[in-house]
Amino acid sequence: MIKIENLSKQFNGKNGTVTALDNINVEMHDGDIFGIIGMSGAGKSTLLRCITLLERPDSGSIYIDGNDILKLNKQELRKARRKMGVVFQHYNLLMQETVAKNVAFPMEIAGMEKNQIKERVNELLTLVKIGDKADFYPAQLSGGQRQRxxxxxxxxxxxxxxxxxxxxxxxDVLTTKQVLNLLKEINKSLNTTIIIITHEMSAVKAVCNKVAVINDGRFVEMGLTKDVFANPSHDVTKMLLGIGEM
Ligand SMILES: Nc1ncnc2c1ncn2[C@@H]1O[C@H](COP(=O)(O)OP(=O)(O)OP(=O)(O)O)[C@@H](O)[C@H]1O
Ligand SMILES: [Mg+2]
Incomplete structure (x- = not known):
């Protein structure tokens, strides 16, 4: 379970201070597909970067299975990072390396044995349905394949x-559907908790069982996706659903 308490983060820039996260509280349970939706600049990426320890919040706690990951030492932190996989909009693949090498990379860093890595790479590529692309380079793949x-x-x-x-x-729309379906399958077969950050309500509707709406660094609405869709209370939610105006 991921439990976030009173998480806040500010950035100091030339034009003053920006509050990217303002007292965020949330619980995400094992097996959830949790959508976080909001407009551009709302704080979505900052929240994800804080949870994955790519960014250090100013205050608050992030408990993963009961341990506050903000209190870990360097060695513990490395371990904790391995418990979280991150997927970005622009894939962030190593363009000079093959598909197999890209997938092997985190296992090499973790010190896994060569044969074991090879086996696992095949397993993973089959899981994401590109078992035939192991020796391809990212430039030879479509966007959907790169995301796989x-x-x-x-x-x-x-x-x-x-x-x-x-x-x-x-x-594109069809590839989006396929990648979302893949995430759903992974959630089901591996029971991996999935957090999806998006500005598309259709993506939330397609796969997320829960959703939180973020606006100006705050969660303004949160609940079961079906309830939030059936009965949106905040203007931002209504606007994202295309039934309100700002
Ligand atoms: N490194 C940074 N330095 C200064 N300000 C930042 C930094 N990162 C984010 N911000 C500011 O924090 C706020 C939230 O940014 P964030 O990237 O989390 O938004 P977002 O919801 O992911 O937006 P988008 O949908 O456009 O990706 C914005 O006002 C942004 O300008
Ligand atoms: Mg972002």
């Missing part, structure tokens, strides 16, 4: 949670 490589790589170290920042925003 990124998902396989994120799953390499058997993470408990998969955190996806706009995983389908660079993809």
């Amino acid at each position: 490589v990124a998902i396989a790589r994120a799953l390499a170290t058997n993470p408990e949670a998969l955190l996806c920042d706009e995983p389908t925003s660079a993809l």
Whole structure:
């Protein structure tokens, strides 16, 4: 379970201070597909970067299975990072390396044995349905295939949670559907908790059982997707659903 308490983050820039996250509280349970939706600049990526320890919040706690990951030492932190797989909008693949090498990379860093890595790479590529692309380079793949490589790589170290920042925003409608379906399958077969950050309500509707709406660094609405869709209370939610105006 991921439990976030009173999480806040500010950035100091030339034009003053920006509050990117303002007292965020949320619980995500094992097996959830949790959508976080909001407008551009709302704080979505900052939240994901804080959970994955790519960014340090100013205050608050992030409990993963009861341990506050903000209190870990360097060694513990490395371990904790392996429990979280991250998928980005623009895939972030190593362009000079093959698909197999991209997926192997986190396992090499983790010090896994060569034969074991090879076996696992095949397993993962089959799971994301690009078993025939192991020796291809990212440039030879479509966007959807690249995202499958990124998902396989994120799953390499058997993470408990998969955190996806706009995983389908660079993809067309059909490819989006296929990648979302893949995430759903992974959630079902591996029981991996999945967090999907998006600005598309259709993506939330397609796969997320729960959703939180973020606006100006705050959660303004949260609940079961079906309830939020049936009875949106905040203007931002209504607007994202296309039934309100700002
Ligand atoms: N490294 C940074 N330095 C300064 N300000 C930042 C930094 N990162 C984010 N911000 C600011 O924090 C706020 C939230 O940014 P964030 O990237 O989390 O938004 P977002 O919801 O992911 O937006 P988008 O949908 O456009 O990706 C914005 O006002 C942004 O300008
Ligand atoms: Mg973002």
